[in-house]
Amino acid sequence: MLEGVNVALGVTGSIAAVKVVELAHELRRQGAAVRGVLSEGAQGIVHPWAVEFATAHEPITELTGRVEHVELCGRDGWADVLLIAPCTANTVGKIAAAVDDTPVTTTATTALGADVPVVIAPAMHEPMYDHPGVLDAIETVESWGVEFVDPRIEEGKAKIATEEAIVTETARAAADNPLDGDHVVVTSGATSEPIDPIRVLTNRASGKTGRAIARGCHVLGADVTLVHDGDDVPYADVHQVESAAEMLDAVLDAAEGGADALISAAAISDFTVDAAPEKLKSGEERTLPLTPAPKLIDAVREAHPTLPIVGFKAETAGGHEALVSEARRIQDRSDLAFVVANDASVMGDDETRVLFVRNGGYTEFTGSKTALGLQVAQELAAELGSE
Structure with missing residues (x-):
């Protein structure tokens, strides 16, 4: 997600600075090179040696005649993006007023003047976050194009955002954003068909791939x-559904709202049942008549003949030839932009292998589901760009 990206990581004097080691590790796990910049307050919370260990670079703890801030974030500097995490109320106010009295604030002023993207993850007590002056400072800095990763409001504190949210916004700030201005609808995970008020008919899909695709599309703008049938995520507007019918209704609503593309990655139930109004008694033999559920991509295609749609096809048997054959069948049936075909044995795993199937042939992808999500987003961007 951050392959080849240079991240200058500014750390200020919030207690959330204790999380910077793991944050730096996650940035590097996603492919970034990281160099730390520490304020004096931050050094009282996290030792520079810990930041050096986490980044593999000696951090900047003071500015000298080497003009380290320009070396990092000047017009010809090393960094592709400046991430300040955590950022205190004090630091936000100083950045808004162009006050340069710490290595972090001076680096921020330099980055803003050099048009280096800046991402800020605030962390402070909630009353400080709600202070009118702090809110004005955030609004001012946002008006300059700085991206803020909203904190989690818990226990009277504006806690620093999750590593996933911070890394995602950093990747988005550093990307070319070929999907900027596009509204992409993504379906993800399993659906569940109620049998009675307690039991459901479902499948083993975890939703990891769909969530990774949604994240990848967000990163590209x-x-x-x-x-999906899951929690809110920081990179998308979530519509929570349970059954195949609810998913279809939600997708049709989103498409009517002006979607530019649909990526149908969910493992949608193929069958539904007539749910019993009360819990079925256990210990009895029972037959459940299964009724075929409507095909989501077919229904969306009928309602929106020109909408670009990406389909997914999972199979449990056969090699590449069988996968490609099934993928082309649904591609032709619903006029899909392309199909992502995979062996269902990878359901729930973090690693995956898929085929991107188009009319002209197919290409193979092997890697993490995070990387697949970004690859699907890039393939979609190429498709929309060629229209």
């Missing part, structure tokens, strides 16, 4: 609607 899209506004993303994620339709």
Whole structure:
């Protein structure tokens, strides 16, 4: 997600600075090179040696005649993006007023003047976050194009955002954003068909791939609607559904709202049942008549004949030839932009292997589901760009 990206990581004097080691590790796990910049307050919370260990670079703890801030974030500097995490109320106010009295604030002023993207993850007590002056400072800095990763409001504190949210926004700030201005709808995970008020008919899909795709589309600049039976995520507007019918309704609503593309990655139930109004008694033999559920991509295609749609096809048997054959069948049936075909044995795993199937042939992808999500987003961007 951050392969080849140079991240200058500014750390200020919030207690959340204790999390910077893991944050730096996660940035590097996603492919970034990281160099730390520490304020004096931050050094009282996290030792520079810990930051050096986490980044593999000696951090900047003071500015000298080497003009380290320009070396990092000047017009010809090393960094592709400046991330300040955590950022205190004090630091936000100083950045808004162009006050340069710490290595972090001076680096921020330099980055803003050099048009280096800046991402800020605030962390402070909630009353400080709600202070009118702090809110004005955030609004001012946002008006300059700085991206803020909203804190988690818990226990009277504006806690620093999750590593996933911070890394995602950093990747988005550093990307070319070929999907900027596009609204992409993504379906993800399993659906569940109620048998009675307690039991459901479902499948083993975890939703990891769909969530990774939604995240990848967000990183490339899209506004993303994620339709799934899961929690809210920081990179998409979530519509929570349970059954195949609810998912279809949510997708049709989103498409009517002006979607530019649909990526149908969910493992949608093929069958539904007539749910019993009360819990079925256990210990009895029972037959459940299964009724075929409507095919989501077919229904969306009928309602929106020109909408670009990406389909997914999972199979449990056969090699590449069988996968490609099934993928082409649904591609032709619903006029899909392309199909991502995979062996269902990878359901729930972090690693995956898929085929991107188009009319002209197919290409193979092997890697993490995070990397696959970004690859699907890039393939979609190429498809929309060629229209």
